[in-house]
Amino acid sequence: MKDYIKLLRVNHYIKNLLVFFPMFFRGVIFDSEKLIRAGLGFICLCFVSSAVYILNDYKDIEKDRNHPTKKSRPLASGRIRSQSAIIVMIICLGVVLSVSVVLKSFEGAFCLALYLGINVAYCMGLKNKPIIDIVILASGFVIRVFYGGFLTDIPISKWLYLVVTTGSLYMGLGKRRNELKAQTDTREVLKYYNEAFLDKNMYVCVGLANMSYALWTLEMPNPRISWTIPIFIVIFMCYSLDVEGESDGDPVEVILKDRVLIAIILGYAICIFSLLYIV
Numbered sequence: 578m579k580d581y582i583k584l585l586r587v588n589h590y591i592k593n594l595l596v597f598f599p600m601f602f603r604g605v606i607f608d609s610e611k612l613i614r615a616g617l618g619f620i621c622l623c624f625v626s627s628a629v630y631i632l633n634d635y636k637d638i639e640k641d642r643n644h645p646t647k648k649s650r651p652l653a654s655g656r657i658r659s660q661s662a663i664i665v666m667i668i669c670l671g672v673v674l675s676v677s678v679v680l681k682s683f684e685g686a687f688c689l690a691l692y693l694g695i696n697v698a699y700c701m702g703l704k705n706k707p708i709i710d711i712v713i714l715a716s717g718f719v720i721r722v723f724y725g726g727f728l729t730d731i732p733i734s735k736w737l738y739l740v741v742t743t744g745s746l747y748m749g750l751g752k753r754r755n756e757l758k759a760q761t762d763t764r765e766v767l768k769y770y771n772e773a774f775l776d777k778n779m780y781v782c783v784g785l786a787n788m789s790y791a792l793w794t795l796e797m798p799n800p801r802i803s804w805t806i807p808i809f810i811v812i813f814m815c816y817s818l819d820v821e822g823e824s825d826g827d828p829v830e831v832i833l834k835d836r837v838l839i840a841i842i843l844g845y846a847i848c849i850f851s852l853l854y855i856v
């Protein structure tokens with residue numbers, strides 16, 4: 578069972594919490610109908626992302642076997658057979674299709690299809706194309722937010738869109754930076770990158786993310802939310818410290834392995850919750 582949990586990348590489900598962002602920041606997180614729809618959307622995102630991870634691992638079995646850490650993955654190590662993994666992937670997609678029918682959201686279904694299509698193209702070869710690979714990594718976060726907005730009929734602020742887009746590009750660049758620095762990854766695309774290029778563009782993206790967030794707070798219902806701007810900046814500073822250190826650059830791994838960063842994020846969430854729902 579542990580191997581199947583690893584195959585599904587359950588620890589990466591934390592990314593799918595983005596589906597609740599439109600509700601949370603709109604101040605309607607306690608709307609039961611919207612919460613149920615967003616919850617079902619979360620399930621869809623979890624299963625469709627697991628299907629993509631399985632496909633990616635299936636395509637990269639041979640490369641992963643030559644990688645110092647990826648060789649221990651269930652498929653690369655042989656603990657799970659390829660045929661079994663394909664069956665699990667089909668089951669995941671079946672669950673996504675079934676839940677999508679229940680949700681009856683054309684826009685939401687389009688987001689899932691777009692996410693699946695882009696990531697299948699990524700697995701099939703686009704991950705070897707410089708810049709395009711980073712854009713695809715970032716697009717997954719953006720699609721998650723819009724998916725949540727479509728399911729709950731909440732329009733996405735242009736500033737929230739820019740915060741998520743620039744922040745996601747920053748994390749994607751950071752992931753490639755650390756893979757390049759470690760010199761242990763077998764990704765073909767790394768030969769096109771250098772640390773100077775990745776560093777400069779990371780700085781641009783993190784600066785734009787901070788600026789977009791500051792402008793976003795100005796249109797929020799409670800003007801005091803602008804007080805959280807320094808906390809938001811500190812979150813990126815802590816993340817940068819990890820990414821430019823010894824981490825592998827994967828956003829989930831970076832966050833889950835840094836207790837201080839987790840504490841700051843929780844503190845930020847509590848502040849936003851208080852300003853939107855209590856004060």
